[in-house]
Amino acid sequence: MAKIFSLTAKMxxxxxxxxxQGSAGFSTPPPSRTIIQIRIYQLKSKxxxxxxxxxxxxAFIPVLHRMGINQVGVFxxxxxxxxxxxxxxxxxxxxxxxxxxxxPETLSKDASFNNDGKEYLESPHNDPPxxxxxxxxxRAFPDMPNVQKPTLSGPWQDRIYExxxxxxxxERKLESKVRMFNEGDEISIFKRLNFNAVFYGEVMSGSRxxxxxxxxxxxxxxxxxxxxxxxxxxxxxxxxxSMPEYQNNVSHADIWLxxxxxxxxx
Numbered sequence: 001m002a003k004i005f006s007l008t009a010k011m012x013x014x015x016x017x018x019x020x021q022g023s024a025g026f027s028t029p030p031p032s033r034t035i036i037q038i039r040i041y042q043l044k045s046k047x048x049x050x051x052x053x054x055x056x057x058x059a060f061i062p063v064l065h066r067m068g069i070n071q072v073g074v075f076x077x078x079x080x081x082x083x084x085x086x087x088x089x090x091x092x093x094x095x096x097x098x099x100x101x102x103x104p105e106t107l108s109k110d111a112s113f114n115n116d117g118k119e120y121l122e123s124p125h126n127d128p129p130x131x132x133x134x135x136x137x138x139r140a141f142p143d144m145p146n147v148q149k150p151t152l153s154g155p156w157q158d159r160i161y162e163x164x165x166x167x168x169x170x171e172r173k174l175e176s177k178v179r180m181f182n183e184g185d186e187i188s189i190f191k192r193l194n195f196n197a198v199f200y201g202e203v204m205s206g207s208r209x210x211x212x213x214x215x216x217x218x219x220x221x222x223x224x225x226x227x228x229x230x231x232x233x234x235x236x237x238x239x240x241x242s243m244p245e246y247q248n249n250v251s252h253a254d255i256w257l258x259x260x261x262x263x264x265x266x
Contacts, residue, residue, distance in 0.1 A: 035094040040134040043086040051129040059117030073266035075258035093147040138201030150196035150217040158220040167211040167252040174210035176249040
């Protein structure tokens with residue numbers, strides 16, 4: 001009996017030690033940060049747009065779902081129909097860099113993908129389904145490590161997804177802006193004001209580096225405008241904006257207002 005009691009006491013002490021280590025932050029790993037790819041299809045005609053839509057809906061997104069990637073967003077800019085160059089934005093949240101790296105071979109081995117996407121995949125060189133394709137790779141911020149599906153209401157056709165890119169003059173200035181979102185709690189301001197953020201991420205590979213990108217969402221354009229007015233008037237934001245360590249950390253900003261497609265997961 002004494003021996004059993006001794007073993008039990010030792011187990012309790014071990015469990016207490018592990019708990020204290022976890023509480024001190026030594027044994028609990030940080031949340032895994034999603035690797036995000038944004039694919040941008042550049043299109044010259046309505047016919048190309050329809051071909052890419054068909055491929056994404058019937059072949060590409062289904063194979064991503066089979067891989068366990070379920071929050072795939074597909075968006076088009078407001079006014080896409082009248083634009084000289086039409087675009088489709090595809091947001092893909094990968095579970096790891098390795099999963100993204102091995103995507104081409106995963107697709108090549110998937111019989112359903114190759115059958116369902118045959119028309120697109122075997123397009124002739126003189127009749128391609130798009131003009132060009134751009135790829136941006138991001139790593140989600142620590143304070144929002146995963147892509148989140150927003151809670152929106154009303155018709156999906158009216159919803160606004162706002163994609164922003166903030167460029168910095170140098171890598172150190174970008175580090176300052178990233179800290180402003182995380183340690184400076186800019187993300188918390190967006191959350192408190194119900195901006196329904198989809199992701200925040202630092203660009204690891206892209207054409208506008210050094211830069212970060214993020215996406216927020218709104219029920220409609222009126223809600224978009226009201227939210228940004230509230231943000232601009234927010235005392236916490238004004239205080240954060242005036243702090244010396246966060247000065248001059250954005251040299252250029254691009255803003256794209258997008259509608260979701262009917263087959264988007266987000």
